[in-house]
Amino acid sequence: xxxxxxxLDCDTGVDDALALFHLLSDPEVDLxxxxxxxxxxxxxxxxxxxxxxxALAGRSDVPVAVGEHHFRMVDFDGGxxxxxxxxxxxxxxLPSSAVGPSDESGAELIARLAREHRGELHLIAIGPLxxxxxxxxxxxxxxxxxxxxTIMGGAALAPGNSTPVAEANIACDPHAAELVFxxxxxxxxxxxxxxxxxxxxxxxxxALLSAPGxxxxxxxxxxxIYFDFYVSVFGRPCSALHDPLAVAIATGEVVPTLAPxxxxxxxxxxxxxxxxxxxxxxxxxxxxxAQNGARxxxxxxxxxxxxxxxxxRLLSFD
Amino acid sequence: xxxxxxxLDCDTGVDDALALFHLLSDPEVDLxxxxxxxxxxxxxxxxxxxxxxxALAGRSDVPVAVGEHHFRMVDFDGGxxxxxxxxxxxxxxLPSSAVGPSDESGAELIARLAREHRGELHLIAIGPLxxxxxxxxxxxxxxxxxxxxTIMGGAALAPGNSTPVAEANIACDPHAAELVFxxxxxxxxxxxxxxxxxxxxxxxxxALLSAPGxxxxxxxxxxxIYFDFYVSVFGRPCSALHDPLAVAIATGEVVPTLAPxxxxxxxxxxxxxxxxxxxxxxxxxxxxxAQNGARxxxxxxxxxxxxxxxxxRLLSFD
Numbered sequence: 161x162x163x164x165x166x167x168l169d170c171d172t173g174v175d176d177a178l179a180l181f182h183l184l185s186d187p188e189v190d191l192x193x194x195x196x197x198x199x200x201x202x203x204x205x206x207x208x209x210x211x212x213x214x215a216l217a218g219r220s221d222v223p224v225a226v227g228e229h230h231f232r233m234v235d236f237d238g239g240x241x242x243x244x245x246x247x248x249x250x251x252x253x254l255p256s257s258a259v260g261p262s263d264e265s266g267a268e269l270i271a272r273l274a275r276e277h278r279g280e281l282h283l284i285a286i287g288p289l290x291x292x293x294x295x296x297x298x299x300x301x302x303x304x305x306x307x308x309x310t311i312m313g314g315a316a317l318a319p320g321n322s323t324p325v326a327e328a329n330i331a332c333d334p335h336a337a338e339l340v341f342x343x344x345x346x347x348x349x350x351x352x353x354x355x356x357x358x359x360x361x362x363x364x365x366x367a368l369l370s371a372p373g374x375x376x377x378x379x380x381x382x383x384x385i386y387f388d389f390y391v392s393v394f395g396r397p398c399s400a401l402h403d404p405l406a407v408a409i410a411t412g413e414v415v416p417t418l419a420p421x422x423x424x425x426x427x428x429x430x431x432x433x434x435x436x437x438x439x440x441x442x443x444x445x446x447x448x449x450a451q452n453g454a455r456x457x458x459x460x461x462x463x464x465x466x467x468x469x470x471x472x473r474l475l476s477f478d
Numbered sequence: 479x480x481x482x483x484x485x486l487d488c489d490t491g492v493d494d495a496l497a498l499f500h501l502l503s504d505p506e507v508d509l510x511x512x513x514x515x516x517x518x519x520x521x522x523x524x525x526x527x528x529x530x531x532x533a534l535a536g537r538s539d540v541p542v543a544v545g546e547h548h549f550r551m552v553d554f555d556g557g558x559x560x561x562x563x564x565x566x567x568x569x570x571x572l573p574s575s576a577v578g579p580s581d582e583s584g585a586e587l588i589a590r591l592a593r594e595h596r597g598e599l600h601l602i603a604i605g606p607l608x609x610x611x612x613x614x615x616x617x618x619x620x621x622x623x624x625x626x627x628t629i630m631g632g633a634a635l636a637p638g639n640s641t642p643v644a645e646a647n648i649a650c651d652p653h654a655a656e657l658v659f660x661x662x663x664x665x666x667x668x669x670x671x672x673x674x675x676x677x678x679x680x681x682x683x684x685a686l687l688s689a690p691g692x693x694x695x696x697x698x699x700x701x702x703i704y705f706d707f708y709v710s711v712f713g714r715p716c717s718a719l720h721d722p723l724a725v726a727i728a729t730g731e732v733v734p735t736l737a738p739x740x741x742x743x744x745x746x747x748x749x750x751x752x753x754x755x756x757x758x759x760x761x762x763x764x765x766x767x768a769q770n771g772a773r774x775x776x777x778x779x780x781x782x783x784x785x786x787x788x789x790x791r792l793l794s795f796d
Binding site: 317318319320321324325356392393394395423425426427428429430431432433436438439440441442444445446447 | 635636637638639642643674710711712713741743744745746747748749750751754756757758759760762763764765
């Protein structure tokens with residue numbers, strides 16, 4: 161089966177962990193590297209988490225590069241331990257990995273792998289866009305080198321989660337996002353419009369916890385604090401599948417059925433819209449006619465409920 | 479039948495004209511004054527249009543005050559003749575009124591009528607909020623003097639119309655809107671979330687044009703250029719009922735069925751979010767639980783299709 165090269169840029173993170181395992185479960189995916197960035201937790205902790213998760217999956221061959229600790233214009237403030245736990249992965253202690261992070265920075269890894277897999281690399285960014293913005297600076301040809309770019313982030317018509325209008329990944333580093341959304345490439349934006357519609361629920365978590373393999377119960381444990389947080393959002397324990405859904409759309413397993421290509425600007429002001437992806441959705445009333453200069457495919461609906469597919473994949477691990 | 483006092487602040491305007499006639503058709507409404515502001519057309523032209531429309535309806539007893547020509551921080555730039563015609567009312571020439579505008583400014587009229595109808599006046603603002611912001615300055619007690627405030631403006635979850643996220647009334651004068659939304663009063667916000675769902679269509683316009691009365695055919699004529707503009711939005715000739723719907727909600731004839739009370743901030747930056755009503759709709763996923771400090775009732779759904787009611791009213795004039 162032909163494999164395609166993927167690079168995951170992440171801030172691991174509970175849902176990042178699920179996204180990572182979704183990627184590892186796909187036989188058509190060649191995960192050539194992971195770069196980490198501060199967001200849910202620090203870039204260094206995210207790399208440690210990723211290395212341990214890869215070790216758990218027997219995939220310590222995948223290089224992990226520690227990316228940017230601070231955002232472009234503001235310092236990283238410690239992440240969101242009330243959502244993702246003190247260590248980013250729900251407070252679960254995993255065995256150490258035998259290998260450490262690579263010597264490269266996150267941005268360097270992105271730039272090198274883009275050159276090595278010229279025109280083929282699918283870049284999936286599921287954290288703040290700090291590494292991508294830096295990679296654009298150290299390799300200005302990046303947009304023409306990569307094959308595709310999928311971003312979990314932003315919100316077009318849905319409310320934000322970090323602020324009334326800003327999604328957390330963009331809100332962390334709006335200046336980086338501004339550069340990334342203004343660069344000369346096409347972006348598939350998997351934002352809150354679609355991710356908030358795809359949830360794992362209490363019975364899903366129970367199924368993970370009682371599964372016979374080694375990995376599924378760990379992920380079930382990890383979801384504990386995350387489920388608790390989402391009570392404040394949905395009124396019940398559950399979890400939106402932000403990052404994993406972005407991965408499933410990137411690999412083509414989940415197919416967008418409503419995804420207008422529109423112009424997007426990122427609000428990097430200090431006003432109430434800071435961190436918003438300002439998407440031009442005014443075509444809504446006429447079936448989204450083509451827009452001049454539009455580069456961002458904003459996913460609004462997909463072809464299937466994603467949670468069952470993810471559960472099947474997570475339960476398939478030994 | 480007991481009447482309640484209403485003051486209409488408007489930038490007349492094709493849909494402002496429809497809103498005015500909706501108000502005049504309601505036997506429970508005592509229209510005690512109209513203040514005008516620049517927006518669709520200049521404040522002076524809007525007053526002239528209003529005076530002529532009132533004369534047509536035999537209601538030249540209603541005082542009309544010319545309000546602010548320029549916005550708080552930027553000059554009025556001539557309005558939107560491609561949407562509302564060169565004179566604001568679709569290019570239709572109406573007979574002159576025998577009376578002229580009042581000697582007061584728009585803001586003075588608002589403040590005076592609020593004092594005269596202490597606790598009773600229902601203020602309906604369907605243009606830029608420049609007059610209201612000024613009225614708050616000349617009469618700081620305004621919030622406690624008025625009975626209710628309904629604003630046509632803004633967008634919570636729907637796209638904007640002036641920009642991707644800004645509705646035209648707020649976009650014209652975001653600094654005024656910022657003051658008005660921050661003042662100590664409750665606001666019913668009738669924004670694009672609901673107004674874009676209530677349309678008059680080509681058969682409605684045909685019915686107006688062929689009606690036996692004096693007024694309906696004039697309104698049918700007036701809708702010509704407005705219908706033409708909306709082809710670019712909806713793909714067919716029609717018209718969103720922005721201002722009239724706000725009036726119908728203010729009078730209670732149309733009842734909101736989904737209208738969370740939320741915190742709203744107006745974006746008055748120069749960034750891509752300028753003119754946006756940043757509404758905190760994050761309660762969406764849990765049925766909009768109560769928010770501390772929330773003062774704005776954002777109308778999302780109402781109890782009936784509004785166009786049939788408006789048509790009945792417009793066709794009821796002699």
